[in-house]
Amino acid sequence: MADITKSETGNWHKTACILCENNCGIQILTDPETSGRTFLKIRGDKDHVSTQGYTCNKALRLDHYQNGADRLTSPLRREADGSFTEIDWDTAIREIAQKFAAVRDTHGGDKIFYYGGGGQGNHLGGAYAGPFLRAIGSRYHSSALAQEKAGEAWVDAHFTGGHTHGDFEHAEVSIFFGKNPYQSHGVSRARTVLKEISKDPARSMIVVDPVRTETADLADFHLQVKPGTDAWCVIALIAILIEENLVDEDFIAEHTRDYDELQRHFRAVDIAEYAAICGIDDDLLRRAARRIGAASSVSTYEDLGVQQSLNSTLMSYLNKLVWLLTGNFGKQGGMHPHSSFAPLARYSTEFRYTPVTGSRIALGMVPANVIAEEILTDHPDRFRAMLIESSNPAHSLADSATFREALDALELVVVIDVVLTETAKRADYVLPAASQYEKWESTFFNFHFPKNSFHLREPILEPLPGTLPEPEIYARLLREIGVGKKRTLTALRAAATLGRKPFRYTFAACALLDKETIGLTPYLLYETLGATLPARDRSTSVIWALAEITARSYPKAMKAAGHRDADALFDAVIAGRSGVVFTEESEDDAWNYIPHDDKKFPLLIPELLAMLHELDPASAVQTSDEFPLVLSAGQRRQFTANTIFHDPSWRLKDKNGALRMAPADADALSLAAGDVARVVTNRGAALAEVEIDARMQTGHAALPNGFGLNLTDEATDPALVGVALNELTDAQRRDPIVGTPWHKNVPARIEPVG
Template sequence: MGQLTPKPRKSAMTTSAKVQQGAAHVPPNATDLSSVCILCSHNCGVKLDIEDNIIVKVKADKTNPTTKGYICNKAFAIPNSVHHKQRVEHPLKKMPDGTFAQISWDQAISEIAAKLNHIRHTYAPRAVAVAGIGGQGNHSNVFGALPLLYAIGSGSFFNALGQEKIQHPLVDGRLFKAGHDHYLAGDEHKADFVLYLGTNPLISNRGVNATDTIKEIVKDPNRQIAVVDPRLTETARRSDFHLCIKPAQDVYLMLAINAIIVQEELYDRDFIAKKVKGFEQVAAMLKKVDREDMARRTELAIEDIEAVARAFAAAPTAAICYDLGVDHGINTTLNSYLIRMLSLITGNTGVRGGNVFVQQFGPKFPILPRLQKPLESDIIASALIAPMMQFSPNLIPEEILSSHPHRIRALIVDGANPLVSYVDTKRFREAFAQLDLLVVIEPNMTETAQAADYVLPTPAGYEKWEMAVFPKDVIYAQVRPPVVSGSPDALPEIEIYHRLALAMGIVKPASKLIYRLAAKATNPLYAPAYLAAIGALSFKGKLSKEGVLATVGRLFFTLYETLGPQLKNPLMAYVWLLSMGYALTRRKQFDLQFPEFKSIKNPFAIGQKVFDLINEHPEGVVLGLMDEARNFEDFCHYFDKKARLYQADFIADLEVLMGQEDAVTDYPFVLDAGMRTGWTANTIVRDPSWRKGRDIHYAMLIHPEDAELVGVASGDMVKLTTKRGEVTVPVKVDTSTRKGHLHLPNIFDMQYPDPVTGKPTRTGVTLNELSDVNDRDKYTAIPALKYVRCQLTAVAKVAVDAMPAEEEAVV
């Protein structure tokens, strides 16, 4: 297991020198290098073979302690995400004629720092914003971007989680007083009954080892699956119950299921008595729900809804697994509330086989304070996975176009591509045109990079030291070293932010004493003194919320500068800090995994052990286990350990919805603007050559009767029109699709050089030209991408290769 005494360190070099050294010593040829797939949030373990500095083979890693040899077909696109024709290799500055010129790092940093300082001092710190960071399995940039914002006093942070998942911590914060460091996940691995809501895991691979898990459930006669989806998906075909719901009516279905359980007294009395407050008030509302009316609204047979409700309540354990189908629908916060309501009243919250709280590696942080509210809405920031208060990117255009003097004027886009992947591309273009400064930090020349004032190159996720912190049902950590070398002029994001902080005068130079303490920090006896010293240097005597966050920001930069050069890579300074924080606040989880170390009382010695384990296991390591017997109590932070089920405003909103009917519209079809397929890898893979087969991968699925009505067949083109725009798309007639419901795959409209002509060519559909930034959840501003009203018109018939029947793109 290794020794608790620190290993001898080599002589230190400067942080910048260490960064420049970076991947320079990566051998150009190697086999079986441990890493993870970063093409979705599950981060399956992989082994990579390298030839002449090129990733040539991807294999499943059987030694990864969480995925244990499981990968899906997306992992084989890892080489395409690194080796392609649109890499940014040098800092670029846009010239007056719209072209880009290569500049030095010194020029880029000094000019950007001067502009940022001018904006924050002339207007307000909040006028400087960051969008992106933490894309897929590249999470290290959070240690640079947020400290920069916090150090200057800005809370203008917009993240993809705020566009997808932020409703869940909002609801959990109310119901459980839960912190940022958890996620309530369906434990389908142990469940007797699984309700899949808005997810198709046989294609999306939602969850851990999804296809293997579903196969196990299907084979077991004592376990059942129910799938709620308007389409007969690959997962629905294997289910015991398929509720082919009318699009975006999930709130009525969940109301009906909860109401049936209460009206028929199928709820878990003992669990509610011990762990739930406010059930009586919620039950009073549910007893008034007209289940027949709810069935009418969902266009489902009441008998089918009743069968699912009764089976869920009767199962020894029942889990609800949910994803973007409801997260990107309408009423997404209310759906999150109803999901938790169902889990609570049936006694399945915090119970293996039900819905359990999971967390990522790191310390138990308090929620950091909210620095600000938006200028143009009542949306509040929330935190998820990490203690970072964030907003939905949906708010960015209005915060830029605001008439308020403190509007956003400078935007740093890091690891994101808003002009392709955020809602309402037209509105984003309008907003970006009003910025004083747009900086893009990216490995690739994306569509957003092409609109930037400066483009700063960073290595791809396999060319630098990196980590992922998505939560699992164990405490797991994996820090991956680079496997190939990138451009020598590309810098890791954390180094870029550190240079900006120095140029902006945000951080003080560290004293010789702090450097001496940093050299000894990996000795548990000296770690407390080092942390105290950098804390004292970072503190400027302000106990306000702004002062606390500014101290955190400065501390992170000082940690990077002083401890970073002592370690394998400067990133490891943050891993060391996480290790110390984990040992100080999560000792119970560590002891459950390593009972042999219970006798060690010094938490800094345990923290060093954690750090050493991460260094010793590039394939990943399990550092702690959840306390299954007290999962609920560990994450419900009310003093009496009881969930607050009754939420007056949520209940009021539900009662209003039950009295409403669908409005009449000129747009008769409902578009699912972002269907997952086996070839969906968001915008992280620009090269489309990894998509195999003769199929038109971005064809729109349409029901046969709708196709006949419009007058089209598979391969024909239609004009799809919404209130925001129109696109021309090929169609594919699909019998599994519900009448009136259309599906466009989530491949986006990236432009990539044609392999023959070399000219930039669109590789998909301009999906977000169709969406409206104002179609969003009232509580979170999450966009309703799964419910876009539209019209169809046939425009032409074209000759295309016959499109084969859809196959499951899973391994």
């Protein structure tokens, strides 16, 4: 039953925010006069195991997500004239299954491309996509992670074999590379933690960012680099650490390999020259390096400011060298790997390659910037169809015009979403999903150490009539295709009625007898174990499998968190309205995650060292006479969030998404605050309201993320608010290693509008 607290004006429900990876625990007061569908008030959940009542201003506006846009309430089919017709679910499922099967049988299932798998808070439905993708033979997929974290993940695979996260609550020195956690969070209780660091004279904060952000305001050291020169700055920092013997020699000797060769590369660096290139005073760099070297603990965080800029994968390497060379792994206040309730991606040092362009696939995901190139060709291995779930790539990927052309070139496009997005408007079929507060949901962003937590969110509203949760959509498609052997389903259904222990043994036996069982696990659980649950709870059946995997992967840590076995963990997760700690480890346990036999970090990544040597100061300047400014396309601000907000009225400030410019640049163009300017790049142009901001460097401008959505059904008269950034970005401007886009370094010019 839902955890509901009665009040005089409505019911309080425990759930979580869905706007960033922190997924803070919240409570929502619903209005009984609107059948509970209106969110009257939102507050932090003090009982939440990781966020403890913390929330930011954005979560408080979530009624604008739930009730702010015209919801889809019927499957849609595109007709020959381009219009949409409402059809019933049975027809939609039958036709979609038949058409995906036809693509598979004609061209091969690997020509069916999957994009999505959930946003910041809806990963549970994505867990059910796997069996359907296997059934139709799909092999290639991507998501927003491929736009951001691919380079970091590839570097992590070399060092720790998986994701690492900083212990900022205890770190003596916290370093943020291209990260403004005051606005973008990523750190639990971000603003509280940042203020605690700032007020503590024994602790320090270092920010590397071309903008004087709100986090930089709180920092002891703001290394305000010239846009695009982050790599030169961090190379200089590492060179100083080595030159002045500020590294942890004991840690290096005991826990790393190849340091002697690595240090030769950095001792060759001309520190003064690199300081001049990035625009940071040599003395300031040295003082920052000395503070890092003297600290008892250091945590670092890199984010889109460097991951979507020049030299992004190299920057990930440099970031990790900072904390490795100073011995900040596996101790309080340092960097830690962590358990996972469900892995989000595949970490590997080995690459797969895309079928047409031969682009590298890191994190298991096709680089988003090459998807259109994999379609717009006559190559026989081009993608022929797409299934797009809870994502809007026609708006969120670089060079939207070309991506729309690619969608139109496909033989079949199916979109699952809650509203008619820009992507859905190009689809052949659109399937209406229940919202994140109308179904069981969760996030697999479980990054905590030593206590890691998972929050399964119970629905607080009934699904809007005509909509279905993604697990039910996939189950219907799989039934239509006819997967899952009858004997397997019969055996599992019978065992499920006898209890979990017989079910576990029966499932194991089925897996031995039928090799397809494991790949179909979420679907088989939905159809068997799920059938023993109330109808609305069927999708929680996959949690049973995740609990079983956790018990096998982290048995000691699971028991330390208070769960005697997988069944106990499953029960705790189902009942835990404020989240559940599923593993608890000690600092020493961090070493168990290191994938290398000798448990030592191999410090050399030859390809990235080669990039380091080949850095040319001229390459840091991507501007020209035609495009003399650097535009940061996607700045995080107090009233920006991901595009699941389809109601612009949620914003109380910066309602039009202003173009922020340095005073000198505005003066040179005779622009005043509130004027309208035209922003022009090599891919397009857009109008924006000007805001003059002394936090910006001369030659650097910024537009916010989350704007420019087409909020009407009329393609000829879209009601756009703010700039759709990817009408301006270029898909060819991307990292040479993993293809992440350079959204934070877009050459542009700004023109006054009369």
